[in-house]
Amino acid sequence: MTNPKMSVVMPIYHVEEFVGESVQSVLDQTFADFELICVDDGGTDASMDIVRGFCDPRIRIVCQDNRGLAGARNTGIANARGDFVALLDSDDIWHPEKLALHFIHLMANPDIGASYAGSRMIDRDGAVLKVAMRPKVGRISTRDIFCRNPVGNGSAPVLRKTALDLAAFSHPQEHSRTCWFDENFRQSEDIELWTRLAVKHGVTFAGIDGLLTDYRIIPGALSANVVKQYLSWTKMVRKLNSYAPEFVAKHGDTARAYQLRYLARRSVQLGNFELARDLMSKALRLQPRLLTQEPVKTLTTAGAVVAGTWLGQGRFTSLMRPYLKNAA
Numbered sequence: 001m002t003n004p005k006m007s008v009v010m011p012i013y014h015v016e017e018f019v020g021e022s023v024q025s026v027l028d029q030t031f032a033d034f035e036l037i038c039v040d041d042g043g044t045d046a047s048m049d050i051v052r053g054f055c056d057p058r059i060r061i062v063c064q065d066n067r068g069l070a071g072a073r074n075t076g077i078a079n080a081r082g083d084f085v086a087l088l089d090s091d092d093i094w095h096p097e098k099l100a101l102h103f104i105h106l107m108a109n110p111d112i113g114a115s116y117a118g119s120r121m122i123d124r125d126g127a128v129l130k131v132a133m134r135p136k137v138g139r140i141s142t143r144d145i146f147c148r149n150p151v152g153n154g155s156a157p158v159l160r161k162t163a164l165d166l167a168a169f170s171h172p173q174e175h176s177r178t179c180w181f182d183e184n185f186r187q188s189e190d191i192e193l194w195t196r197l198a199v200k201h202g203v204t205f206a207g208i209d210g211l212l213t214d215y216r217i218i219p220g221a222l223s224a225n226v227v228k229q230y231l232s233w234t235k236m237v238r239k240l241n242s243y244a245p246e247f248v249a250k251h252g253d254t255a256r257a258y259q260l261r262y263l264a265r266r267s268v269q270l271g272n273f274e275l276a277r278d279l280m281s282k283a284l285r286l287q288p289r290l291l292t293q294e295p296v297k298t299l300t301t302a303g304a305v306v307a308g309t310w311l312g313q314g315r316f317t318s319l320m321r322p323y324l325k326n327a328a
Contacts, residue, residue, distance in 0.1 A: 004058070006034035006099055006158070008086045009076030011069055012048065013041040018091040018216065020050045021126070025093040027056055031100035034086075035060055037076045042066035047090070069154075070181035070189040077164065077180050085159050092155040093122070093214035102158035105208050112139070113163025113203035114194070116156045119213040126214075133215065137207040142198045142247070145191075145205060146240070147255040154190045155213045157205075166201040167193060182239070187232035192239065199244050226263050226275060233259050257287030265301050273308040280305050 008026050012019055026036050036056075040048050040063040051061065062079050064072070069089075077085055084106060086099060102115045119133040135150030144150055151157050164180055171177040181189045197203040237255070241248040260283035267276035280302055284290060290298045 003081040004035045007080030007082035011072030013043045015090040016046040039072040041072040070183045095212040098212040114205045117212040119215040120211045139206045188236045192236040257283045
């Protein structure tokens with residue numbers, strides 16, 4: 001048998017509620033020349049029983065002790081046989097045309113190392129929210145990646161394996177293992193790798209039109225912890241500064257301001273308006289140009305902070321329910 005063109009890497013850990021839908025979204029792809037590498041990250045629920053219930057020769061199961069999301073992705077990539085690697089978290093869903101559209105994009109542009117697209121946002125029950133990730137399309141700069149992270153989430157990109165391998169390194173404690181994602185990160189591991197690929201290794205990222213991923217927002221999930229998320233992002237910047245200090249000196253304040261504004265929106269969603277107000281104030285003090293560079297998003301965020309503070313969490317959540325549904 002020849003190797004597949006695409007290797008889809010899916011880390012799996014305690015997602016029995018969602019994993020069946022995620023796996024099915026891969027099997028439903030119009031582009032059929034893929035392998036689906038399901039990495040059992042040492043969970044104890046019924047997730048892997050659900051995966052084993054699928055009868056498709058393209059599914060490969062790799063088991064390991066728990067290493068976390070970055071470690072599971074690394075294991076999947078290490079087992080990948082395709083020319084391209086696509087990442088899908090096991091609670092997210094793909095549009096049926098996703099792999100086909102990225103394959104066309106990458107084949108037509110051999111200098112592009114990573115292709116991505118926008119994402120719809122869904123709640124725990126799969127209801128589509130009235131907000132979406134609509135990133136910049138076309139070829140993007142290293143500044144775009146660092147400051148704005150247009151890739152958006154870990155289920156959005158499809159990467160050329162040769163480009164991905166530029167960032168490979170030996171695990172510092174287990175030298176026989178190859179890593180791509182830094183396993184020291186429990187959050188911000190995505191943007192850390194995208195930035196390292198672009199800044200250190202010159203990999204070109206480019207976006208295509210369409211909302212091709214359904215990205216699930218689950219209240220109480222790891223990404224909901226705003227303080228941890230900010231500390232992890234700061235850790236990423238320190239690592240970037242170790243090999244690209246001039247780049248950080250030039251773009252660091254702008255990137256931090258955008259990150260603070262993003263976390264202010266997350267704090268609003270979580271009902272912590274005091275924290276949201278503090279984060280938004282810091283963002284505007286650090287980079288007042290947010291008001292002129294992206295006035296709509298900046299003023300909308302600031303307005304939500306004011307409204308939430310005035311209305312209180314209960315009334316604000318009720319008001320936002322039509323937009324955030326069960327992600328609120």
